[in-house]
Amino acid sequence: MDVLLLHGLLLLPLAALLLYRCSPHFQYLCKVAFFNCWIVAMATLLSPFAAFRGRSVDNMKLLRAALLPLKRFYGIRMRVRGAEQLQLQGPFVIVCNHQASLDLMGMVEVIPERCVPIAKRELLYLGTVGWACWLSGIIFIDRHRRDTAIEVISHTASTMRHENLRVWVFPEGTRNPGKSMLPFKRGAFHLAVQAQVPIVPIVISPYWDFFSSKEKRFTSGTCTIRVLPRVETRGLSPKDVPELTESVRQAMAEALAEMSMSDHEDQATEQSLLGLGDNRGRPQGQGDTARNGK
Ligand SMILES: CCCCC/C=C\C/C=C\CCCCCCCC(=O)SCCNC(=O)CCNC(=O)[C@H](O)C(C)(C)COP(=O)(O)OP(=O)(O)OC[C@H]1O[C@@H](n2cnc3c(N)ncnc32)[C@H](O)[C@@H]1OP(=O)(O)O
Ligand SMILES: CCCCCCCC/C=C\CCCCCCCC(=O)OC[C@@H](O)COP(=O)(O)O
Numbered sequence: 001m002d003v004l005l006l007h008g009l010l011l012l013p014l015a016a017l018l019l020y021r022c023s024p025h026f027q028y029l030c031k032v033a034f035f036n037c038w039i040v041a042m043a044t045l046l047s048p049f050a051a052f053r054g055r056s057v058d059n060m061k062l063l064r065a066a067l068l069p070l071k072r073f074y075g076i077r078m079r080v081r082g083a084e085q086l087q088l089q090g091p092f093v094i095v096c097n098h099q100a101s102l103d104l105m106g107m108v109e110v111i112p113e114r115c116v117p118i119a120k121r122e123l124l125y126l127g128t129v130g131w132a133c134w135l136s137g138i139i140f141i142d143r144h145r146r147d148t149a150i151e152v153i154s155h156t157a158s159t160m161r162h163e164n165l166r167v168w169v170f171p172e173g174t175r176n177p178g179k180s181m182l183p184f185k186r187g188a189f190h191l192a193v194q195a196q197v198p199i200v201p202i203v204i205s206p207y208w209d210f211f212s213s214k215e216k217r218f219t220s221g222t223c224t225i226r227v228l229p230r231v232e233t234r235g236l237s238p239k240d241v242p243e244l245t246e247s248v249r250q251a252m253a254e255a256l257a258e259m260s261m262s263d264h265e266d267q268a269t270e271q272s273l274l275g276l277g278d279n280r281g282r283p284q285g286q287g288d289t290a291r292n293g294k
Contacts, residue, residue, distance in 0.1 A: 043132035075220030098170035115166035
């Protein structure tokens with residue numbers, strides 16, 4: 001009986017390894033679980049150090065350092081275009097498209113110093129993760145209570161100017177794995193106009209080639225982050241916000257469409273050079289697992 005149990009215990013990791021190699025769905029589950037476990041582990045380990053400083057934007061450096069290695073575990077190559085657009089002296093607002101939690105990997109790739117994201121309040125209740133986010137100075141808004149969210153944003157506008165703070169907003173307001181961007185919420189643009197600071201739009205290329213939560217697919221791949229030219233808001237007033245929101249969204253949507261094409265073509269060229277065939281003209285997702293093979 002004991003020998004049987006021992007054999008069973010030895011075979012379990014082997015079986016798991018085999019399943020991991022053979023089943024893309026199991027691989028997806030393991031990779032997503034690892035992502036969440038990593039965040040919880042890092043938050044638990046690093047929060048006590050962050051607590052020494054107290055709630056401070058400087059703790060974002062710890063958060064960044066904790067999340068930067070993730071791309072290596074997943075074999076995701078990050079390409080950044082237009083990083084010089086972020087070389088600004090004063091405060092500014094970054095607006096970025098939001099596809100999935102994986103965006104955190106792109107965010108830490110380019111996030112400038114003294115920059116905090118605006119996040120949904122629910123994250124505060126994720127135990128040590130919430131604590132780590134609070135200690136890092138992340139700004140929380142209650143998306144279901146517009147008035148209080150607007151108050152937080154107004155308060156942030158004056159903090160930005162007094163403390164030279166940069167703020168990262170996902171203006172879609174929720175994760176969107178779709179092919180085009182959702183309509184933008186206006187908070188980020190009111191924030192920039194109230195603080196009279198520039199807006200820097202950032203577009204992260206679609207993950208279709210290596211990640212899909214719908215298809216339970218998570219392989220290795222390349223992600224491009226494009227920083228677009230900044231948009232000045234000096235002299236603008238609240239009445240200009242709708243037009244400002246639309247023009248920034250338009251510029252980001254165009255960049256996203258362009259990147260969807262070129263990233264996909266890059267991957268196809270890379271694969272055909274490797275002798276694995278061309279994937280163009282096939283529906284998204286088909287053959288990806290075979291092509292990337294991880
Ligand atoms: C220390 C070691 C650490 C180790 C590692 C550990 C952990 C790391 C783990 C995680 C890191 C966390 C990273 C965080 C990422 C989180 C991502 C998110 O949570 S995204 C979700 C949250 N973001 C948003 O919701 C975007 C911001 N939202 C808005 O801006 C919205 O506008 C809103 C303020 C919430 C209001 O939304 P609403 O649905 O009502 O829609 P509208 O935007 O259309 O607005 C309606 C109306 O109100 C006017 N409005 C909006 N804002 C303002 C304003 N600030 N001032 C005045 N008026 C405002 C707007 O103009 C509309 O009116 P009108 O139609 O007349 O124009
Ligand atoms: C005592 C309680 C302990 C609870 C432990 C919970 C463990 C949680 C595990 C992992 C946390 C990972 C958090 C990653 C946060 C990623 C940011 C993100 O992508 O948020 C989504 C948000 O933008 C929009 O949300 P919705 O798309 O509207 O939904």
